[in-house]
Amino acid sequence: MQKRPSFTVSEATKKMERYCAYQDRCHQEVLGKLREMRMIPEAMDKIMAHLINHGFLNEERFARSFARGKFRIKKWGRVRITRELKKRDISPFIIRLALEELDNSEYSDTLRDLARKRLTQLKGLDPRLQKKKLYDYLLYRGWESSRIYDQLEDLFPPG
Structure with a gap:
């Protein structure tokens, strides 16, 4: 059986910075990734705070780009976009802001x-x-x- 690598907080932080810089992410995706890396809750909180404070993680930016992309590329309507954002635990206020992106x-x-x-x-x-x-x-x-x-x-x- 293969042993999974373990990460220090700073290694995990750098990895998550790259993960978030590559594409806008929601909090749920990042938390899922940190769980996969088997980080303890205190480390997850510290990493999440770092990502938010340094602009790597922003739910509003994620929701706006998600709405634009799904509408322009996949031709989804507002109902489907709203449903998918709710699945990702995005707040109703941010969902409303994201839908404003659609002309x-x-x-x-x-x-x-x-x-x-x-x-x-x-x-x-x-x-x-x-x-x-x-x-x-x-x-x-x-x-x-x-x-x-x-x-x-x-x-x-x-x-």
Whole structure:
């Protein structure tokens, strides 16, 4: 059986500085990493305080960049972004700040483009089935159901 390496507080601090500098992290991720390194609670507290005081760890910065990235790259809606941030124990106040990163007109344009692109993939199906599959797809991606209904009305005019 392989023995895991043990770290001094200063070694662990340097390792966590690199970990946080590479990409914005939330407190939960860093605590998980410190647990993996088998650090004792007192050392974890000391390292976390160091990372926060020296700007390596900032929940608001993490949440804002998370929201921007998931929206622009994965085309997630506000509901999914909120849910994922809550999973990471981000406070409701910081989640609200993070969602401010999403420009309303860009948000609407993205939903429209995403819906149209998905609809082309559903060609040949019964219109009711297309509508349901499109709704389910957009809901899974975290878009608000009221916005999805508005989009469906635009794509499937009555009559």
